[in-house]
Amino acid sequence: MKYTYEALFEKGEGDGWWCVTFPDLPFIFTQGKGRDEALFEAADALEFGLVNCQLDGDTIPKPTFGHKAENGFVEKITVEPRPASEVIEFVSTAEAARMLGVTASRIRQLVLMRRLRAKKHGRDLAVRYIDVERLQNQPRPVGRPRKVEQPVSPVVTA
Numbered sequence: 001m002k003y004t005y006e007a008l009f010e011k012g013e014g015d016g017w018w019c020v021t022f023p024d025l026p027f028i029f030t031q032g033k034g035r036d037e038a039l040f041e042a043a044d045a046l047e048f049g050l051v052n053c054q055l056d057g058d059t060i061p062k063p064t065f066g067h068k069a070e071n072g073f074v075e076k077i078t079v080e081p082r083p084a085s086e087v088i089e090f091v092s093t094a095e096a097a098r099m100l101g102v103t104a105s106r107i108r109q110l111v112l113m114r115r116l117r118a119k120k121h122g123r124d125l126a127v128r129y130i131d132v133e134r135l136q137n138q139p140r141p142v143g144r145p146r147k148v149e150q151p152v153s154p155v156v157t158a
Contacts, residue, residue: 002080003050005063007042009035010072018072024061025049039075047079051088054081090119090126099132110135 005022012019012031018038021029028049032038053060067074093104096116100107110116111125116132118125 002078003046003060003063004076004078005046006065006067007046007075007077008067008069008072009038009042009075010069020045022046022049022077023067024063039077042075042077043079046077047081048088050079050081055088088129090121091129091132092121093118093125093127096127096132099136 005024008021008023009018010021011017014033016033017031018033018035019029019031020038020042022042025046028045030038030041030045032041050060065076091099093107096107097104107116107127108125111118111127115135116127118127120126
């Protein structure tokens with residue numbers, strides 16, 4: 001589905017920079033050096049913001065038209081958001097835990113068991129979104145996991 005919103009392009013304080021905001025989507029904003037880069041960044045930010053709305057289960061506001069820019073121009077930006085797995089590559093352990101309905105500790109265990117791929121990001125892990133989505137779509141077994149018997153090591157007496 002295609003979405004069209006008006007973006008306000010206003011001259012920034014720096015040399016040739018444009019600040020871009022979306023009146024109907026106040027949580028989406030970006031900037032670009034020069035008009036062409038600002039237009040590209042606006043489309044990218046709009047797509048990313050709409051995908052995040054869908055992932056969070058938020059309703060996407062209806063666009064309104066006829067806005068005026070004080071120190072710049074108004075441009076209609078049209079995007080057709082790609083699937084989330086193509087736009088978002090990594091999520092935090094907290095976000096992965098929220099998506100799967102488990103704790104962050106369980107996410108770290110799944111990474112250690114190599115059921116989720118991740119990379120170190122500061123003190124946390126960045127988990128691959130596509131792996132979380134794959135686990136989300138797998139049916140979960142009911143009940144407690146079966147206990148795996150550990151082999152008993154032989155006792156050596158002297």
